[in-house]
Amino acid sequence: MKQLSIGIVGLPNVGKSTLFNLLTKQHVVAANYPFATIDPNVGVVAVPDTRINKLSEMSHSAKLIPAVVEFYDIAGLVKGANKGEGLGNQFLSHIRDVRAIVQVVRCFPEGEIIHVEQGIDPLRDIDIINTELILKDLDTVDRKLQKLEGEAKSGDKNKIDDLATVRKVRQALDAGVMLHNFEAAVIQEPVIKELNLLTAKSQIYLLNGRESDVTAGLVDTIKKLKSDYLVCDLGGQPDLNMLIKKAYEVLGLISFFTTGEDETRSWTIDRGEKAPQAAGTIHTDFENKFIRAEVVNWEKLLEAGSWAAARQKGWLRLEGKDYVVQDGDVLEIRHG
Ligand SMILES: Nc1nc2c(ncn2[C@@H]2O[C@H](COP(=O)(O)OP(=O)(O)OP(=O)(O)O)[C@@H](O)[C@H]2O)c(=O)[nH]1
Ligand SMILES: [Mg+2]
Known part of the structure; x- marks a missing residue:
């Protein structure tokens, strides 16, 4: 990490x-x-x-x-x-x-x-x-x-x-x-x-x-x-x-978040890092086996009220390997 x-x-x-x-x-x-x-x-x-x-x-x-x-x-x-x-x-x-x-x-x-x-x-x-x-x-x-x-x-x-x-x-x-x-x-x-x-x-x-x-x-x-x-x-x-x-x-450091019932956590990455690298800070396996990430800005997620609600509203974006992670993004990583 x-x-x-x-x-x-x-x-x-x-x-x-x-x-x-x-x-x-x-x-x-x-x-x-x-x-x-x-x-x-x-x-x-x-x-x-x-x-x-x-x-x-x-x-x-x-x-x-x-x-x-x-x-x-x-x-x-x-x-x-x-x-x-x-x-x-x-x-x-x-x-x-x-x-x-x-x-x-x-x-x-x-x-x-x-x-x-x-x-x-x-x-x-x-x-x-x-x-x-x-x-x-x-x-x-x-x-x-x-x-x-x-x-x-x-x-x-x-x-x-x-x-x-x-x-x-x-x-x-x-x-x-x-x-x-x-x-x-x-x-x-x-x-x-x-x-x-x-x-x-x-x-x-x-x-x-x-x-x-x-x-x-x-x-x-x-x-x-x-x-x-x-x-x-x-x-x-x-x-x-x-x-x-x-x-x-x-x-040039930024933060992204993961959130769920188990834990809410902040992660530090270099500005400009792409989704697989960012996923790699969570777990090295996530980088190697990265498929895509579901992404939503933290404020937007709060506005929706929950991950499920954000999905329903169509606010969760599916991002691939070239996505550059932004400060304040909340991520859910899909991996193989
Ligand atoms: N008046 C005043 N005193 C300060 C200030 N900052 C630190 N001090 C005092 O200066 C003294 C030395 O502070 P330290 O923080 O121990 O200094 P240091 O840089 O760690 O020193 P070394 O470990 O010896 O290298 C202490 O008595 C502090 O209370 C300040 O902004 N104003
Ligand atoms: Mg000292």
Whole structure:
């Protein structure tokens, strides 16, 4: 099953664990000293979506199963983390497999909460973190290069091509490019994809503070990085549903539903996926043995009042293998 996973990064003491706690309501250490987080913490958060509550009510479902997002809280990174400075470096490997990164940036003003770099300067902080991510990627890429250089000596055409691709990526990293902004065709090459490079992941900046703490220059820099951001005062009463919504948007993820007496359930897929692939998220067999799907938009189904009523009204569409599943579709898969 496809599940969204998000890693939380940032300098020490910027609010990462506070965010994690708010998200998961699970108690991990949040303390006013750097490196309060000494273990990677993984929390599972239900994706807020009222559509499944309504569908579940309609179907009198015994179970309601929301989509979930996995959040990884890691220790703060400091300058030199890639060289093993602080505890951050070893934790970077814990977020290699996440789909996206949320970078928490401290914008809230100096109070009793210590800032490791002295003084509030979000632009400097973003630069430190992104530099550490780039250095970590360089490290990974260099190890791959070393291996490929040996392998390419045999004259293997594939290895020679791979070597050229990895060199291209190395050059970009060396020039300080965040790879999510680099040529997609290169980043999508298997030899690069398998490296799970950190800067190739989408980033969302969570600006921890009030709107008034956020300068135009900061917003401008984030736009230049072609990333998204969210202003959120984690010390107040933040609406974190926005963060998950934003992640879905940035990553091009959508939801479809299945509903019945047993359960109503939300499924996460990439925008553009066709019905058999979508069915495959439910069960691999459904993809291989897919015949067709009965489809109706969730609101239309609620309007009908039941699956049977929707069928009677002729609102259930029979869709084949080429149907591109839409956000909010309710599906019933026919398979062999
Ligand atoms: N005033 C204020 N304090 C905050 C805010 N967010 C977090 N804090 C406080 O800052 C301190 C550090 O927060 P944490 O969430 O533990 O920081 P962290 O980023 O996880 O730090 P490390 O785990 O050490 O890397 C805690 O005392 C929080 O209560 C905020 O928006 N406003
Ligand atoms: Mg922490």
